[in-house]
Amino acid sequence: MTAMVKAEGVHKRFGRLEVLKGITLEVGRGEVMCILGPSGSGKSTFLRCINHLDKINAGRLYVDGELVGYRERGGKLHELPEREVARKRAEVGMVFQHFHLFPHMTALENVTLAPVQVSKVRRDEARKQGTELLARVGLADKLNTYPVALSGGQQQRVAIARALAMRPKLMLFDEPTSALDPELVGEVLEAIRQLARDGMTMIVVTHEMGFAREVADKAVFMDDGIVVEAGRPQDVLGSPKHERTRAFLSKVL
Amino acid sequence: MSAPELTEEQRAERPEEIKAVPVRHPGRWIAAAVILLFVAAAVRSIVTSQGFQWHVVGHYLFDSRILRGVLATIYLTALCQGIGILLGVIAAVMRLSPNPIVSGASWLYIWFFRGTPLLVQILFWYNIAALFPTISLGIPFGPTFVHAHANTIVTPLVTAMLGLGLNEGAYMSEIVRAGIISVDEGQTLAAQSLGMGRLQIMRRIVLPQAMRVIIPPTGNETISMLKNTSLLVVASYGELLFSAQSIYDVNYKVIPLLIVASIWYLAMTSVLYVGQYFIERRFGRGFTRAERATMRARWLTFERGGAAGPVA
Numbered sequence: 001m002t003a004m005v006k007a008e009g010v011h012k013r014f015g016r017l018e019v020l021k022g023i024t025l026e027v028g029r030g031e032v033m034c035i036l037g038p039s040g041s042g043k044s045t046f047l048r049c050i051n052h053l054d055k056i057n058a059g060r061l062y063v064d065g066e067l068v069g070y071r072e073r074g075g076k077l078h079e080l081p082e083r084e085v086a087r088k089r090a091e092v093g094m095v096f097q098h099f100h101l102f103p104h105m106t107a108l109e110n111v112t113l114a115p116v117q118v119s120k121v122r123r124d125e126a127r128k129q130g131t132e133l134l135a136r137v138g139l140a141d142k143l144n145t146y147p148v149a150l151s152g153g154q155q156q157r158v159a160i161a162r163a164l165a166m167r168p169k170l171m172l173f174d175e176p177t178s179a180l181d182p183e184l185v186g187e188v189l190e191a192i193r194q195l196a197r198d199g200m201t202m203i204v205v206t207h208e209m210g211f212a213r214e215v216a217d218k219a220v221f222m223d224d225g226i227v228v229e230a231g232r233p234q235d236v237l238g239s240p241k242h243e244r245t246r247a248f249l250s251k252v253l
Numbered sequence: 254m255s256a257p258e259l260t261e262e263q264r265a266e267r268p269e270e271i272k273a274v275p276v277r278h279p280g281r282w283i284a285a286a287v288i289l290l291f292v293a294a295a296v297r298s299i300v301t302s303q304g305f306q307w308h309v310v311g312h313y314l315f316d317s318r319i320l321r322g323v324l325a326t327i328y329l330t331a332l333c334q335g336i337g338i339l340l341g342v343i344a345a346v347m348r349l350s351p352n353p354i355v356s357g358a359s360w361l362y363i364w365f366f367r368g369t370p371l372l373v374q375i376l377f378w379y380n381i382a383a384l385f386p387t388i389s390l391g392i393p394f395g396p397t398f399v400h401a402h403a404n405t406i407v408t409p410l411v412t413a414m415l416g417l418g419l420n421e422g423a424y425m426s427e428i429v430r431a432g433i434i435s436v437d438e439g440q441t442l443a444a445q446s447l448g449m450g451r452l453q454i455m456r457r458i459v460l461p462q463a464m465r466v467i468i469p470p471t472g473n474e475t476i477s478m479l480k481n482t483s484l485l486v487v488a489s490y491g492e493l494l495f496s497a498q499s500i501y502d503v504n505y506k507v508i509p510l511l512i513v514a515s516i517w518y519l520a521m522t523s524v525l526y527v528g529q530y531f532i533e534r535r536f537g538r539g540f541t542r543a544e545r546a547t548m549r550a551r552w553l554t555f556e557r558g559g560a561a562g563p564v565a
Binding site for chain 2 (some may be wrong): 007013051053082083086087088089090091092093094096098100102103104114117118159161163246
């Protein structure tokens with residue numbers, strides 16, 4: 001069985017600045033991977049590359065066995081047309097640090113927009129499904145509330161429901177709790193934990209060590225554009241082999 | 254999660270409400286008196302001066318020719334501003350296109366129509382027959398489908414649409430572009446991650462949010478447009494000023510008829526102000542919790558400030 005995400009020597013440059021310097025890793029189906037590391041280490045960029053929101057400059061990146069953003073034909077890489085890229089993005093859910101909910105739409109409208117517009121689901125069908133999803137993240141009473149009137153934790157849970165509405169085969173979380181008040185972190189982590197129990201494949205960039213230990217099947221420590229250390233969370237977080245990992249963990253914990 | 258109950262003791266300890274003597278504002282009263290004096294003098298001269306000929310103004314205010322001019326002005330404003338907004342959105346989206354040819358074409362359009370006076374453009378369109386006696390519609394260097402004399406196509410109404418609409422489109426595109434740029438990039442990112450295409454994102458996510466920034470200057474543009482329709486006197490289009498002119502060309506009551514026109518222009522722009530307020534409120538949805546408060550609250554603060562003088 002092929003891996004859900006497979007990266008082989010992925011490089012990413014912004015102008016002259018090399019942000020990813022050869023990332024190689026694999027996420028199996030149903031696995032949860034937590035990526036840790038200092039800011040600027042390339043974690044978020046790597047997530048964005050998986051969704052082709054950023055283009056990689058070298059290496060190979062596969063999602064569900066298919067090359068991300070390109071097609072290989074006759075030994076040459078061809079860029080995928082915009083429509084194809086969009087279709088593939090629809091299969092991967094993404095949750096952002098700053099939620100990025102659509103402020104001019106209610107919670108339910110946020111969740112039903114993409115199914116109706118992209119997947120051409122019938123409107124009433126999408127509403128039914130959206131209502132269920134919002135209930136699943138504990139927001140059954142906030143269907144018609146605008147994001148401005150929701151707490152950060154509630155907004156992030158709407159964002160999770162919005163991503164799930166596209167029935168993704170993979171979920172990417174980019175520091176989902178970093179912008180939240182400490183007392184709201186728990187409710188968002190609980191929603192992610194629930195997803196893990198349901199068998200969703202996930203990559204979570206996070207600074208929540210306890211959560212990583214508990215939920216992750218694999219932990220990866222990144223610094224300066226490379227994977228410093230990867231393995232079982234109890235190993236990477238409990239008894240790190242590299243000095244750099246130890247130094248980071250001692251500051252975070 | 255209810256707040257913890259206060260004990261009897263804590264409640265008893267609560268200090269009494271502050272009832273302070275407000276700061277006095279003698280400057281406000283002096284300024285008000287001076288301004289009132291000037292206003293009274295101005296009103297007196299306007300009412301009593303012979304030159305205004307108020308009875309003539311009253312006579313022509315609801316003249317059927319004037320009313321027809323008012324209707325034509327409203328119609329023209331709506332039509333040309335509509336064309337302007339449509340062209341503006343198209344030009345703005347083109348301007349932001351990654352395709353350099355497309356964005357370059359938009360730039361050229363904006364450069365030309367913002368760089369030449371509106372009156373000159375109107376005169377140009379009005380006299381287009383001198384430049385292109387016949388107009389053909391078809392594929393460049395290929396077959397033509399329609400063929401006609403310029404003067405039969407470019408009527409005063411078409412002159413108005415071309416002159417005012419194209420010019421407005423150039424200004425509107427800059428306003429729309431500013432609105433589009435003002436929308437947080439995260440919005441596009443989130444929409445992309447959901448698999449939405451570029452045009453879908455523009456239409457469903459970016460433009461609705463850009464509206465909040467676009468509406469206020471568009472209101473100003475519409476008010477300008479309403480007044481700029483008067484430039485069409487040079488194209489002999491029968492709008493309000495043209496109606497007034499054609500009356501005073503006969504009876505030489507120039508000033509009273511200009512006053513009639515001004516009263517109508519003022520009335521129409523006032524209606525636009527009110528309309529703008531409601532449209533702004535509509536597109537502010539999701540950005541503020543207390544949407545209705547603004548106008549009333551402002552008035553209340555003013556009243557309180559004004560009453561701050563004599564305190565018993």
